[in-house]
Ligand SMILES: Cc1ncc(C[n+]2csc(CCOP(=O)(O)OP(=O)(O)O)c2C)c(N)n1
């Protein structure tokens with residue numbers, strides 16, 4: 162039996178009519194039969210949706226860099242190299258329902274949890290309609306209330322005690338949603354992280370603290386950040402589970418995240434989930450990483466890029482053809498074009514809006 166395959170569902174779900182072609186619903190994957198409808202135990206449909214989500218984030222991220230270099234946006238901070246881990250964790254969640262407290266590098270994850278490319282573009286352009294803050298926050302300080310994505314604060318790690326609070330509230334209310342929050346490995350040296358993990362252990366909170374370990378805190382390498390090889394080694398000090406996985410492998414990460422979420426949802430407490438990733442770009446649009454990373458180091462990073470790795474794996478398994486990949490890519494680029502053009506043409510916020518939601522009338 163052939164499996165019906167519909168990447169188009171992603172365009173439909175994103176609510177973007179310019180990219181949704183109903184005829185695509187009829188497409189049937191010929192390369193895959195029932196016997197190979199799973200890869201490493203995961204359904205093919207799930208893996209293809211994860212791949213599409215990674216590709217969407219990558220294309221949107223690339224466009225942001227171009228817009229920055231053209232002087233059209235003021236700032237960009239990139240998630241390239243983190244996409245496999247972020248998408249895998251998002252897909253292990255009840256997306257849009259579980260609480261999510263992201264950090265600035267989580268573009269792939271907020272997209273997978275329900276933000277659209279247009280939402281993101283309105284934010285980077287600082288335009289009216291930006292759901293994160295109406296153009297008042299820095300770019301990449303994501304939030305979307307309708308999808309339970311909480312606002313990012315600029316001081317790193319502040320989201321971790323907030324996530325512990327959200328998880329505690331959920332527990333007190335007797336709900337079954339979990340809270341997921343992300344931060345970089347460097348940020349685990351902030352007091353906020355330790356206070357939050359202490360609470361998570363003592364109160365057995367339904368919390369997953371994801372550490373996206375890309376080996377750098379701006380220019381500071383991992384060995385100068387902490388005297389232990391793995392961030393997850395810290396977990397036992399708080400009485401929570403500690404797990405480290407290869408965040409370049411979306412399947413391994415999905416499994417680890419699913420297990421952590423299942424444990425948290427069923428009352429088993431929190432997990433500190435460390436995902437090893439690579440930061441393929443400088444820290445931000447305003448950083449020159451040639452000052453602290455050699456050309457050879459950067460070339461080596463490219464070999465680890467999770468996007469072509471996953472694409473190759475799907476192709477080797479006969480799940481994704483060159484032609485299908487090209488079509489998907491074209492559709493995603495259309496979506497990014499639409500988001501970019503719409504956001505660029507959108508009006509800036511009114512001046513009064515700057516103080517509007519801060520002070521009572
Ligand atoms: C409390 C605080 N101190 C310093 C900064 C400046 N700062 C922003 S990002 C960053 C590095 C964070 O590195 P890491 O946690 O490893 O995350 P990554 O950027 O590598 O994803 C620093 C020092 C900040 N935003 N907040």
Ligand SMILES: [Mg+2]
Nearest residue numbers: 345346377378
């Ligand atoms: Mg880092």
